[in-house]
Amino acid sequence: MRMSRYFLPVLKETPREAQIVSHRLMLQAGLIKQASAGIYSWLPMGYKILRRIEQIVHEEQAKAGHLAMLMPTIQSADLWRESGRYDAYGDEMLRIKDRGGRDMLFTPTAEELVTDIFRAHVNSYKDLPLTLYQIQWKFRDETRPRFGVMRGREFLMKDGYNFDLTQEDALHAYNRHLVTYLRTYERMGLQAIPMRADSGPIGGEDTHEFLVLAETGESEVFYDSQITDLTFGDRDIDFTDKAACAAVLEEFTSRYARTDETHDEAVFAQVPEERRRTARGIEVGQIFYFGTKYSDAMGATVQGPDGKSVPVHMGSHGIGVSRLLGAIIEASHDDKGIIWPEGVTPFHVGIVNLRQGDGETDAACEDLYAKLKARGLDPLYDDRDERAGAKFGTMDLIGLPWRITVGPRGLKSGVVELTSRRTGESEEIAPEEAIARIAAIYDGI
């Protein structure tokens, strides 16, 4: 993309409404614009990052055999009356009357509707296990929306639902989701720690939240410092192997890690003192096993191997997709702006032309731009007629992890400058080598 043809409205001033750094940087870098309280438009670059995050979520869910589908945002209140949640949910539910006077709502979560789909179409244990998921907009009518996309009212969420014959199978689905979530967050450059949590309006007893440590987190968290040494990495795993998935759960949840909701001082005191940590965390996902809560209430049963009808065991599993942009920025920025991890960056590399209008420099930039694209890479070329300082400022603010700077002086020696946004380190290398280096960095990401 050429910046002259892009819509990237970076702000010069610091937006006053932003209380936390991710909110400020998302507004300044032209990623979002507030439409009304807690509701945002996603400008082209913000939307591009949102799509990259969605893509990672889809890929990791597909590897585990989970099936993508989509449920509507507006649902009838009737199903929610069946589960008892219509009255229980409270004022955060956006309640609507349609023109016929029927009670509708903007869905905050979809246990009822997916259970209704299940009971209409599945009758036999032979069709299990089944996990359906969607990435869809949700609405929670927060009293005090704040912190930009971190605590908005309309937000994009991945929500998945597993249906299993037995508790054992459903707990395997729980463990499988834990594995997919660990991989998903790591691909986005995040360390998200599973912590024992409270189940809230979803229900059930088994639940873990995934938290990213950050000063601006809404939750206070308590953990054993050994947990931050764990990474899932690129190990292979067979998602049908119950023991293998259970071992990952054990590995990542056996050490003390809880939010303030479930924190227990007496248990925490058993962690050696030098490993006890208190910090703040941003919740970016949660997994639940809640057994037959919804299947009992809504009559979602299957015929088991013995011919008897039994309610299915279920769980649900969510990732805050739009919130992740904020969480990644909270975890990865400096005083100049955002630093995108390679896995989610909107463009792979920025090209800065130091002397726009100079024939030779322009030609070198065009050549670089074309060759990067021919390698399947996605560069952002700052071809505006601006001073070098303004171009560097924009690149630092929007946070592409790599930058190639092209100027007449370097070109005389046959070099361009390749700069890492994270370290600030630069190298002067031949344009062909810069292309090869960028290609190698993104190979396999």
Next chain:
Amino acid sequence: MRMSRYFLPVLKETPREAQIVSHRLMLQAGLIKQASAGIYSWLPMGYKILRRIEQIVHEEQAKAGHLAMLMPTIQSADLWRESGRYDAYGDEMLRIKDRGGRDMLFTPTAEELVTDIFRAHVNSYKDLPLTLYQIQWKFRDETRPRFGVMRGREFLMKDGYNFDLTQEDALHAYNRHLVTYLRTYERMGLQAIPMRADSGPIGGEDTHEFLVLAETGESEVFYDSQITDLTFGDRDIDFTDKAACAAVLEEFTSRYARTDETHDEAVFAQVPEERRRTARGIEVGQIFYFGTKYSDAMGATVQGPDGKSVPVHMGSHGIGVSRLLGAIIEASHDDKGIIWPEGVTPFHVGIVNLRQGDGETDAACEDLYAKLKARGLDPLYDDRDERAGAKFGTMDLIGLPWRITVGPRGLKSGVVELTSRRTGESEEIAPEEAIARIAAIYDGI
């Protein structure tokens, strides 16, 4: 995908609520399930097709330099009061009060919000031309939703908005959109004819609807039969070339083609009698030029080259994404089921194992499945323990354009059967040749 692990709830009975064939087939083939009146869930295969259609729309918009973004579904009524449409829109607008008692709405279209984004960020003619678009869920509270996704209440729409300095530039944007739409529909296997139409609540005088001819269409249409001979094909076009885009508009709209809203018997009578046609059509898109209607009302101005502030010229451009599934099925089916065009099929090819459980046949199917996937193709393998007739029935119903049938008798002679869903013609060829043929068919689609 293996059918045994997929969620494809095909119905044996004919759903009674379906009045038109696309609605019936979408329910029977397990693509959608009604959630409430005019509101549908998209089951895995339906969602997959929806995503393929979205992808084609994105690709064709990107070629023209249009920028993808996303606006929220829930908007404040305030902006709609600025344009005067809050009161004018009528009961089809889903009006909502949030918990603070503020007037909100589920957006049926987004001229106001995109104009608000524009006026906040763009001040100079130098930033024009600009076209922003989104693919987002919309809501229109129809009194009598019917025909499945063809006339639902919650529906997925691509809506694009151009901002230009002059009427001439805005009319070029109009022509550019016409070109992208012709390409988009043709890639989906559809002939969609641009017809002079009425602008309705969007406003403006220049507008064309794109209609697919089908008996079940909601509009009566009148046209010169020469128009159905036109195709855009794979010709190259430079989207910055005003004359080239205008020539396409001229080519595709100079012959008589109107909906009942704009039909003029006197003008139609000038078409030679043997070329006059009356039929029914399904609207799948519409383009508008409405000048400064919204920019005047909302103060969206730029500084022109002469330093004077002028309101921008705008248009908007919509494609009914979810409705397209219905339209494609109306145009492409037979009495056995759907016939997906290659451009939108959910899977490239189906594999039918005639003797599941037979070691040699299973091995041949597994080999075929793995090799097709290794070629980047996306096969659906019917590995269920079902009779051949049931497997053929399912494949015909769901409408994959190609099927490979594998049985013990053929394998003895080293052949499988490759069958076209459209023609019903079969050939016995070696498995390797079947793979090569399928790869060649999808090459470049």
